[in-house]
Amino acid sequence: MHSGQAKTFLIRALKRSQMINLAGVLMVITLAGACKNEGSRNEVLGFKFPEQGQTYGLGEEVKVELDIPAESKVINVSYLVDGKAVDSKTNKDAFALKTADLSLGYRLISAVVDNGEKKDTVTINIVLKSAVKPAEFTYKVLNTFPHDTSSYTQGLEYHNGRFLESTGEYGTSTLRWVALETGKALERIDIDKKYFAEGSSLVGDKIVMLTWKEDIGFVYDSKSLKQLSTFPYQNSREGWGLTYDGERLIKSDGTNRIWFLNGADYKEESYIDVYDNNGQVDELNELEYIDGKIYANIYQTDKIAVIDPKNGTVERYVDMSGILPAKDKFPNTDVLNGIAWDAAGKRLFVTGKKFSKLFQVELIPKGSK
Structure with missing residues (x-):
C-alpha cells in the first residue's frame, strides 16, 4: 500500500467511525422521541x-x-x-x-x-x-458532420442552425458556438485553467454553464460570451450535464440523481432518483430535454437513457454501439457524450468527447428493419 493509499484508508476509517457514532446518537434520539413517559410506564x-x-x-x-x-x-x-x-x-x-x-x-x-x-x-x-422494463432502441445514421477532435464535449445544444458546445478538461476548457456544416467555432472563449467546464444550456439570452468539482456555475451573455455572474451549488456534489425544459434547468451530478434548478436564480429546488427495473442507474452525464423526456448519456458506455422527469423511471435505452467507425477513431478519441435536439426540424444529433464526427440519427426499436 502506497503512503497516499494508507492516508486515504485512514481517512475512510475515521469517517466510518464517525458515521457509526452518529448513527448511534441518532438511534438514541429516535428511541427517545418514540417513547411516552407516563409515570413509570x-x-x-x-x-x-x-x-x-x-x-x-x-x-x-x-x-x-x-x-x-x-x-x-x-x-x-x-x-x-x-x-x-x-x-x-x-x-x-x-x-x-x-x-x-x-x-x-x-x-x-x-x-x-x-x-x-x-x-x-x-x-x-x-x-x-421502477416496475417498467425499458424498451430497447438502436439508431440509424441519417447524416454525418465534422466535429473538432480537440473538443472534450461536455455540453451540446442546437439553436438556430448552430451548436452551443462546452468542452472540458483542466487547462483546455472552452465555451463556443459551432457551425453545423463545418464543425468550426464561430465564437469561443477559453475558461480559466483552474476550472473544468461541464454541461451548458441556453436560457433566454443567457448561457448557464457548470463546472465539475469547483461547486460553481457561470452565467454568460449568449451573444458576446461575456461572463455576467456566478452561482453556487447548494446540495449536489458535482456538475455534469445540463439542459432546460423551458422553466427549469435540469442537472446531473454523476450519480443516479437529477436535480431541478430554478430557471431564474439557479437554486436547486427538487430532484428525482433514476432507476430501471434492475436498480439505480448511475453516472448520468450529458442531458437533453426532448418532448417531455430527459435523454441522458451514461458515462463510459454507448447507452442513452430516456427518463420520465416526473418520477425517474428509465423508459427506454438507446444502444449507440458502433456509431463512430473504427477508421474514424484516433488515440485521443474518448467516449460517447453529447445529445442535441433541433426542435423545429425534429432532428437528433449525437457526438462524443474528441470524436471526429457528429451524427444526425433516427432512433428505431431494436429488431425493426
Missing part, C-alpha cells in the same frame, strides 16, 4: 408495516400500520411522505399508501401520533424501484 411506538428499507415497485400499494400498545389513547394520526401529508386517521387502523404519483428511490414515511396530551413522531424508509 414506557409505551414504545413503531411501524408494524412496512419493514425498514422494504422495496416496492412504483405504483404498488404499501400497507402502512403502526404498532401502538393496546392501552394507548389515540386522538389522531397524521401520515406524511417526505414531509407531505398523505392521510389522517382518528384510530390505529392501517391504510394503503398509493405510490403511483411518487418518485423513485428512498421515501421517508412519517406518522405523527396525537394522544390529546402530546404528539410523538415515528419514521421509516421504503425504497421505490
Whole structure:
C-alpha cells in the first residue's frame, strides 16, 4: 500500500467511525422521541408495516400500520411522505399508501401520533424501484458532420442552425458556438485553467454553464460570451450535464440523481432518483430535454437513457454501439457524450468527447428493419 493509499484508508476509517457514532446518537434520539413517559410506564411506538428499507415497485400499494400498545389513547394520526401529508386517521387502523404519483428511490414515511396530551413522531424508509422494463432502441445514421477532435464535449445544444458546445478538461476548457456544416467555432472563449467546464444550456439570452468539482456555475451573455455572474451549488456534489425544459434547468451530478434548478436564480429546488427495473442507474452525464423526456448519456458506455422527469423511471435505452467507425477513431478519441435536439426540424444529433464526427440519427426499436 502506497503512503497516499494508507492516508486515504485512514481517512475512510475515521469517517466510518464517525458515521457509526452518529448513527448511534441518532438511534438514541429516535428511541427517545418514540417513547411516552407516563409515570413509570414506557409505551414504545413503531411501524408494524412496512419493514425498514422494504422495496416496492412504483405504483404498488404499501400497507402502512403502526404498532401502538393496546392501552394507548389515540386522538389522531397524521401520515406524511417526505414531509407531505398523505392521510389522517382518528384510530390505529392501517391504510394503503398509493405510490403511483411518487418518485423513485428512498421515501421517508412519517406518522405523527396525537394522544390529546402530546404528539410523538415515528419514521421509516421504503425504497421505490421502477416496475417498467425499458424498451430497447438502436439508431440509424441519417447524416454525418465534422466535429473538432480537440473538443472534450461536455455540453451540446442546437439553436438556430448552430451548436452551443462546452468542452472540458483542466487547462483546455472552452465555451463556443459551432457551425453545423463545418464543425468550426464561430465564437469561443477559453475558461480559466483552474476550472473544468461541464454541461451548458441556453436560457433566454443567457448561457448557464457548470463546472465539475469547483461547486460553481457561470452565467454568460449568449451573444458576446461575456461572463455576467456566478452561482453556487447548494446540495449536489458535482456538475455534469445540463439542459432546460423551458422553466427549469435540469442537472446531473454523476450519480443516479437529477436535480431541478430554478430557471431564474439557479437554486436547486427538487430532484428525482433514476432507476430501471434492475436498480439505480448511475453516472448520468450529458442531458437533453426532448418532448417531455430527459435523454441522458451514461458515462463510459454507448447507452442513452430516456427518463420520465416526473418520477425517474428509465423508459427506454438507446444502444449507440458502433456509431463512430473504427477508421474514424484516433488515440485521443474518448467516449460517447453529447445529445442535441433541433426542435423545429425534429432532428437528433449525437457526438462524443474528441470524436471526429457528429451524427444526425433516427432512433428505431431494436429488431425493426
